Amino acid sequence: MTQIIKNILGNLTSMLLALVLAVMIWVAAVRASNPLETKDFQLNVRTIKQPDAVIMNTPVNQVQIRVEAPKNTLDTLKATDFDLFIDLNGAGFGRTELPVQVAYPSDIELDPSKIQIFPSTIEVELDQLVTVELPVRVKIQGNPAEAHAVGGSSADPDKVSVTGPATRINVLKEAKATVFLDNTRETRVVTRPLVFYDQQDNAVTLNSDKIDISDTQATVTVDIQEREGFADVSIRVRWKGRIAPGYRFLAAVPNPRTVTVQGPPDVVKTLRSIPTEEIDLTGLNTSDIFRVALDLPENITVQETTPIVVEVEIEQIMTTDVFVATPTVIGLGEELSATVAITQVNVVLFGPLETLNTIENDDVRVDIPLFGFTEGEYNVEPVVSPPPLDGIEVRSFQPDLITVVISSTITETISDTENITPTEGAAEGYYFRTVPQEKFTTIPDVPVSFAILPHRYGRRLV
The missing domain is CATH 2.170.120.30 (RNA Polymerase Alpha Subunit; Chain A, domain 2)
Structure with missing residues (x-):
């Protein structure tokens, strides 16, 4: 009995050994007909972003993968079969290394351990995405004209929203629109670009594509008012005499056209214009420039010291x-x-x-x-x-x-000595005239001794 068991165990061992050898031979045969090979792909890497984060650096966006698989499988693989990505969800703010992950269709039989990625991680710098609302202030440079003052200023819009990385946005304090005044006499309404300032009043440039600004310009109104007892009034030109005959008077233009006057407020308020002294235009036949004085009312003075001139324009009447x-x-x-x-x-x-x-x-x-x-x-x-x-x-x-x-004007005259013979058969108004043969060469070798001429070339014979 013991011998029988020994024989059975011996045969079983031989059978198992034969099976293993058969499998090994089959695997070797399969591998020989469909060997393992490698194939490289150059692929782009997409980013799965966090909704409240912004990438501050420029991460590597392309990597190489190497796939090891049977030749028959590799022959069917395409670059579009793979999806490479990094996932920012859960990543902290600041610099971090994120693994490059790969996905492919489930019907493709690949061993994940046989897929290599170069580089396998990508460095990403993240910052928090924030939005702040900043006031818009008007910055005035220069001065209004003498006897004028700035009554106030405003900007439209008066606030601006800025969205971007927290490290760039949280330092901002305000936006300013600058208006330049140069002896300005009237209220100014202009559109000006906005300049942003930080907490230390330093100008900050926000030209990054990671920053979104709701408005980059503002319409600014600067109210210019006259001080009490002062007023800007126009200059009214007066003249006398008649210009030269044949000429036309076109215009008399003062320069400057207005002046700032000072005086008692109740008098200044009633002034609409200041006349000049009379300019004599008698016999004037060309345009000219005259220096004039103003005929000022009592207790009224002029602030400007610039001479006042009048340009008189005259032209010929065409x-x-x-x-x-x-x-x-x-x-x-x-x-x-x-x-x-x-x-x-x-x-x-x-x-x-x-x-x-x-x-x-x-x-x-x-x-x-x-x-x-x-x-x-x-x-x-x-x-x-x-x-x-x-x-x-x-x-x-x-x-x-x-x-x-x-x-x-040539008229042929027939002399009395020529042989003119009236002949029967000549039409009314015509006559026969004997012509020497050498003068009649129309038909060669034919002797002709007369011609019929119309009456208008000579005397009519009857």
């Missing part, structure tokens, strides 16, 4: 007038005559009125140029020349084309 000119033929060839269809041309001249009044019709020249023209009828554009006076020019003329008939 107009048009119509002149009737007689056309003249020029350039007609010898033994030609011209018959002009019209005898008058209306010419419109433009220029100073005073100069136009001195021009007569005969001073305007209208030429009909016929250079190179032969017999016939033509429409010719005349050449109009105004008198050589300053500022005079031709604006138009009518008619702009003139009909001209050109004819010859």
Whole structure:
């Protein structure tokens, strides 16, 4: 019995050993046909953010992974099968190392221990995301004009919200909009950029993409008021005399246009303008500048010490007038005559009125140029020349084309010594004339001793 048990155990051991050897041989055969290999992928890393945190540094956003798997599996893998990320949830503020995690579809059979990531961690600097509301204040530089004062100022909006990292935002104190005054006399309304200041009144630059500002500009109003007993009043120019004939008065402009006056408040309040002394414009024919004094009421003084000048603007009166000119033929060839269809041309001249009044019709020249023209009828554009006076020019003329008939002035005369013989059969108004043969060569070698000529070339014979 003991021997039987020993035999069974011996056979079982042999069977187990054979099974192990068979499995090993099968695994070796499988591996030989589908060996283990590695494959590298370059992948981007996404970030899962905390809602109340902001990343202050620029973390590494691309890593390399190395996957070891059977060749058949690797052949089907693509970079898009993997999702690499770092999770900021639960990470504290400040600098920290976060592991790079990898995810892939569950139907891909991979051994997680066979996936390597380079680098395996990424350094991230986190800060708390906060929002603060800062007051907007108006900063005034410069001064208003003399006898004026700043009555107050305001900004719209009067508050601004700033969102960003706590280390940058919590140090802020306020935002300011700066307005510059340079002898300003009236209330100013301007749009100005906002500049942010910290608790030590140092200007802070907030141009990071991690900071969001609700408003970067503000509309600022600075109220400028006159002090009691002072007022800005306009200057009223007075003049006398008549300017030269043929000229037009355009304007008399004072510089400055207003002055600041001082005096009893009840008197100052009633002032609307201050007149100048009279300027004599008699015979003036050009623009000019006059230095003038002001005719001030009693107990009223002027604050400015700058001289007051008046620029008087005058110009010539420019107009048009119509002149009737007689056309003249020029350039007609010898033994030609011209018959002009019209005898008058209306010419419109433009220029100073005073100069136009001195021009007569005969001073305007209208030429009909016929250079190179032969017999016939033509429409010719005349050449109009105004008198050589300053500022005079031709604006138009009518008619702009003139009909001209050109004819010859040559008339053939038949002498009494020529052989002229009336012959029966010649038409009324025609006659026979004997012509030497050498003068008639129209048909060669044909003797011709006479020609029939129309009556207009000689005397009519009956």
